[in-house]
Amino acid sequence: MKRSYRGISIWVGIFILIFGSPMLINLLVSFRTQWTVEEGSDWISFFGNYSGGLIGGVVAYLITRYQFTMQKRNDAEKELRSQLPVLYKLKSVLRILGMQFSYMANIDETLNKSLNPYPKIKVSLKDIDKDLWKDIWILKNTWLQEKFLQHVEFYEDARSILSADIVQMEIKLEQLKRSLSTKILTARTDEDKIEIMELKEQIAILELECKEQEWERKDVWQTFLMNNYTIGNKTLLELVNKEITEIEGRDKNET
Incomplete structure (x- = not known):
């Protein structure tokens, strides 16, 4: 039961990270502060590349994890059939x-x-x-x-x-x-x-x-x-x- 809750929490966190990043970027570039010295377009370019890399990494992780799970399952089935x-x-x-x-x-x-x-x-x-x-x-x-x-x-x-x-x-x-x-x-x-x-x-x-x-x-x-x-x-x-x-x-x- 604890493992299932932990798994759900991880997926919720990934969902918020992926879909919350664009909203956070929009919030950051919509106003100026004493720390923001670049133009809004520069921030959009920077955070766009950043979020794109982040999403790409998450997708690559999910694909790798899926392949690993399937390989592990196939190996287990093969080992079972060998009996x-x-x-x-x-x-x-x-x-x-x-x-x-x-x-x-x-x-x-x-x-x-x-x-x-x-x-x-x-x-x-x-x-x-x-x-x-x-x-x-x-x-x-x-x-x-x-x-x-x-x-x-x-x-x-x-x-x-x-x-x-x-x-x-x-x-x-x-x-x-x-x-x-x-x-x-x-x-x-x-x-x-x-x-x-x-x-x-x-x-x-x-x-x-x-x-x-x-x-x-x-x-x-x-x-x-x-x-x-x-x-x-x-x-x-x-x-x-x-x-x-x-x-x-x-x-x-x-x-």
Whole structure:
């Protein structure tokens, strides 16, 4: 409100300056004082040049200001339209994430019925091209940036962790343990003893990997359920569609 009053005051002042100058000039040249030594025609010439320069300067200022405002507006519109390609790519990514999160939700529902909340079987999730969101920094909506990156970061971690097949790891572990038992019973030479030590080391490493995988899987499923990524993804997709609609609506209004 203060800015609007200030703007009105400036324009009123300019109006008075432009249209009041001729009246002031006429008043000055219409009488003589002890300070006026030139003829009236000289005053008219002087003040005419002065007022003409003043008016010309004001007009030049107004034109420059108009051009600057229009350029600034055009730059803002251009910057806004530059977000469209990025938003379209995010939309395609969110659609893929939506399908993958729904797939995970279906697995979770099945597991709850079987009373096995953290499966050991391999879960294959689609690999998504990271180049699709490399230009996300162009977006003005920083909240959208942050939430989208959180979603894809979780998805990439989940895809990596769930792709491991713990069942196969445990099968291999049992095979190593059987080999170790057999080797202990038949060991005769120093080479057999060395092989036994190597088998024990392999078993220890694989047991640790299995435990880490189980813990990481548990964390993935708990995070997925706690943060409700399926609903969150729908919210992000709606927001992206809204941003696209608003920008496209601006273009239609301009044309």
